[in-house]
Amino acid sequence: MKHDAYGWHAGFYDRLYEPAAKILRDVGLTIFPPRENIAILDVGCGTGSQLALYRRAGCRLVGIDNLPAMLAVAKQKLGQAAELCIGDATRMPLAASRFDLISVVFVLHEMDPELRPVVLKECQRLLKPGGRIMLMDYHPGPFSKVMGKIWHLLIKLMEISAGRKHYGNYRDFIASGGLESLIADSPLHLVRRYVSEHGVTAIYLIAAR
Template sequence: MENSSREVAPKTRGAVLKWQAPIYDLECALVGLRKKFRRETLRHAQLSPGEQILDVGCGTGVLTQLAAEKSGPSGKVVGVDPSLPMISLARKKAARAQSQAEFKLGVVERLPFGNETFDVVLSSLMLHHLPAELKRQGLEEIHRVLKPGGRLLAVDFDRPGHPLWWLGVWPQLFMPALVAHIRGEIPDYLAAAGFYEVQAVGRWFNLLTFWEAKK
């Protein structure tokens, strides 16, 4: 296991969750993002044993560990996050669970991996933390590290699917990082980054969308 005390968190213009790390899993549970949501994410990702998988913005590593179970001992799963507290907690949880998932400090706009490394990239509720230009850079980086024929499974906020949601989300139209989501523009970002066959493959509470995109 890497010595987190010697690591330096990379700088990013995206939001970095630090003090939330000890209560992050509880926060997710309180808003309905429990393991059922993570397993739904993996259902859409259709992971196979032996695949090389990257989880960008992995947080405390819940999804990363579940992905490692799917890829099995012949695969490799790495979680990346810009928050040292999140990565430290993810490593501790993985060690307790004897998970093969690995965790690295890193930012989506400068992923610490070579070209065409991964079969699958997962992005769960990460994109809305990025301002518009960083979304573009991050998606281009994800495209770079995917193998030809590889795929991205992203889940994040989207244009609300029920009129009542607009009562709560319309102020987000004035927030630079979220406006593209509320306007339903994420497929355009994916296409601009070089992905094809971009499609919505699922919804969650009529507010989050699961997108699949291929390289």
């Protein structure tokens, strides 16, 4: 059985990380506004916070994660509003061409480098014609002079605290150019990009070519 790396703090994960993450999530709502009855998949859904933003609009919600403790929190948060399942993002047990929007939020930087393009390819398989993939993650800069560097340092400390492997993947993600480089090497094209005020996070809305 896979070790649940977030099991010990899943119950208070939202209090630690959501205040900062919500700022970017709210921007994502303006980039891809919810519409009634569209199908949305959140890959690495964690505690369900991303899906919760689309619940009121009457979207059909699906979340997948490989961490049971995080999914347990998501189930408490979302109830029957979402279909939640355990699964590997590189081989998702879902039908092809099913979703209008697939979100991947602060997930890719955690992964081994060779898995990131595999996840994007799998997302493309699940996307409806004309659908979109919305990626949110850390950005390699440039950072604003003072606050950007402070935020970048805080993020590094947070990633270090998650363990050597986690931090190693984060360092590789930033050093290799983040989302920009990953998309450039994929059969996907950029629809819209947003970089946060201090340059430490970004949103990329992408589609199949």
